Amino acid sequence: MMRRRTTLLTGCTALVLALGATACGGGEPVSAGGGDKSLDGQTVTVAGVWSGSEQKNFQKVLDAFAEKTGAKTQFVSTGDNVSTVVGSKIEGGNAPDVVMVPQVGVLKQFADKGWLKPLDQKVRRTVGANFAKVWQNYGSVDGTLYGLYFKAAHKSTVWYSPAALEQAGVTPPKTYDAMLKDGRTISDSGLAAFSVAGQDGWTLTDWFENVYLSQAGPEKYDALAAHEIKWTDPTVVEALTTLGKLFKDKQLIAGGQKEALNTDFPGSVEKVFGPEAEAAMVYEGDFVAGVAKDQFGKKIGTDANFFPFPPVGDGKAPVVSGGDAAVVLKDGKNSKAGMALLEYLATPEAAAVWAEAGGFLSPNKKLDTSSYGDDVTRATAESLIAAGDSVRFDMSDQAPAAFGGTKGAGEWKILQDFLRNPADPAKTAAELEDAAAKAYGN
Numbered sequence: 505m506m507r508r509r510t511t512l513l514t515g516c517t518a519l520v521l522a523l524g525a526t527a528c529g530g531g532e533p534v535s536a537g538g539g540d541k542s543l544d545g546q547t548v549t550v551a552g553v554w555s556g557s558e559q560k561n562f563q564k565v566l567d568a569f570a571e572k573t574g575a576k577t578q579f580v581s582t583g584d585n586v587s588t589v590v591g592s593k594i595e596g597g598n599a600p601d602v603v604m605v606p607q608v609g610v611l612k613q614f615a616d617k618g619w620l621k622p623l624d625q626k627v628r629r630t631v632g633a634n635f636a637k638v639w640q641n642y643g644s645v646d647g648t649l650y651g652l653y654f655k656a657a658h659k660s661t662v663w664y665s666p667a668a669l670e671q672a673g674v675t676p677p678k679t680y681d682a683m684l685k686d687g688r689t690i691s692d693s694g695l696a697a698f699s700v701a702g703q704d705g706w707t708l709t710d711w712f713e714n715v716y717l718s719q720a721g722p723e724k725y726d727a728l729a730a731h732e733i734k735w736t737d738p739t740v741v742e743a744l745t746t747l748g749k750l751f752k753d754k755q756l757i758a759g760g761q762k763e764a765l766n767t768d769f770p771g772s773v774e775k776v777f778g779p780e781a782e783a784a785m786v787y788e789g790d791f792v793a794g795v796a797k798d799q800f801g802k803k804i805g806t807d808a809n810f811f812p813f814p815p816v817g818d819g820k821a822p823v824v825s826g827g828d829a830a831v832v833l834k835d836g837k838n839s840k841a842g843m844a845l846l847e848y849l850a851t852p853e854a855a856a857v858w859a860e861a862g863g864f865l866s867p868n869k870k871l872d873t874s875s876y877g878d879d880v881t882r883a884t885a886e887s888l889i890a891a892g893d894s895v896r897f898d899m900s901d902q903a904p905a906a907f908g909g910t911k912g913a914g915e916w917k918i919l920q921d922f923l924r925n926p927a928d929p930a931k932t933a934a935e936l937e938d939a940a941a942k943a944y945g946n
Contacts, residue, residue: 544574548841551580551590552604552828557798561861562604568857569848575841587613587905590833594619599835601842604828605651607901607909608642611829615645621832623649624843630850634870638893643829651829654849655858656867658888659710659789659824659898660813663796665776666806668695668784676811680718683814684749687756690784696758698750699783701772702765702923705916707788709900709908710824711750712919714787716743717896718819729899731944735937741929746816748926758783761923770795777802787813789826790884794863804880812887823891826898827867859885907943914939 548569554562559581566577580600582589587610593599605611614620623631628649631640635653643651662683669675669686672693677683687697701707717725720739727733728740754760758775759767759782767775775782777796786792792810796802815821830849832842848854855866859875865885873889876882888895900908900915907914918939922932 542574543841543844545576546574546838546841547576547578548602548838548845549578549580549600549836550602550604550845551582551586551593551600553582553584553586553606554579554604555581555583557794557863561858561863564861565849565854565857566845568854569845572848573844575844577845586610590614590619594833594835597835599833599837601833601836601838602845603831603833604654605831606826606828607905608829608897609902609904609908611643611651611831612645614831615648615650619833619835620650621834621839621843623652623832623846627652627843627847627850630847634850634852634868636867636869636889636892636895638895638897639827639867642827642897651831652846652850653827653829653867654855655828656865656888657789657791657826658865658884659826660714660822661790661792661810661884662785662787662813663773663776663792663808663810664785665781666809668776668781671695672784677814679814680715680746680816684753684756687785688753691755695781696783697756697785699758699767699772699775699786700751700764700923701767701769701786701788702761702920703768703771705911705920706900706909707769707772708919708923709915710789710898711747711787712743713824713896713899714813714822715746715816716740716899717822717824718813718816719743719746721819722894722896725896725899729896729902731903731940731946735940736930736933740933740936744922744926744929744932748922748929751923751926761925765920765924770799774800777808790865790881791863793880793884804878809880810884820894823888823895824898825867825888825895826901903940904943907940914943 559579563579570577590603631652639653640649643649643653672690674686674689677686690697719742724739750756757764772786773792773795776786777800793804796808797804802808812821830846832839832846836842852868852871855868855871856875858864859866860877862877865888869889873882873885876885915936918932918935
């Protein structure tokens, strides 16, 4: 499975460039922000990675915008190679007006290429009122706000089968060491503790990031994300050592390291929530719930639940996030209407549309959490908002793609090798530093 950090793109096995449905609003058009600007008859083209149910649910948001403004909308699904597809469209004179960018690194790349319009004053004002400073920072490049984070992921959630934990006589753990200890108790009861999706290197980066953020702290996390400290730093070796305790324990991982390396993300969820359970827990983001519910018919809160990724040692519980930021392209045919769409997306009204449809978390602190359809999603969203500025964006999503986002290379490949043989954390740290230095150019 290609990288998809904020949600699972079911069925996205090839690059899809077909136009999505066109939504035409009815009624008296008004501006998205309540001004006097009419978009009646204008078309806004939006490109993004979403397909399947995600695309359908985002289309509901676009439909609401269309009804409010009189605009028409077109959605183009890019697949995971969003920068390549958008770049080719710009070169071909067919640039979309708005792009939903799934990585901080890609947003910076677009800004550095001069592709983006800074968000106008009205949008900045709405974003400033509705979003924590950390989300504004992740949407900014060199102090200029280009991106509005519309959709977020909470990537510090460990999902489990309540029945499996109950059978083993354990409760959700409060520390990382307790999680491993409870995992061995679960294993003794006849079911492996964890299902690990080692075939998808991005899941392993997420494991590392949660351990590192908790153990080393946010300042070191920020420095490592910016490559201001080297991956050979003792804190990296320590985090890899901590992670290695889990990776090398065949009692904890379903099928051991070999099977983990042959398990992709959907498969890892199936091992816990599928018809024949092989493990009690799977670590990944809030989007696990969507797979458990939609693909395996599990009732969230009853058949599937989560506990926060527990703190490591003396550290605090980590809150790692991902997200999709809306940006406006300079070369779009209707960037003015694109900016109006971003003004709408910055409102709790827009976030509520997708929240009610499900499979969505919003970093908008003004969104009433009663908009979410179940208590578990509501609790996940409240945890994300409560973390405020202590949230840290997925580190590999901040890195150059050559290091943090390429299948079979960089961090993904090196951490897969570490899962295969976690005996020498210092050697792995040196390999990570070598790859990072090349990608960052320093």
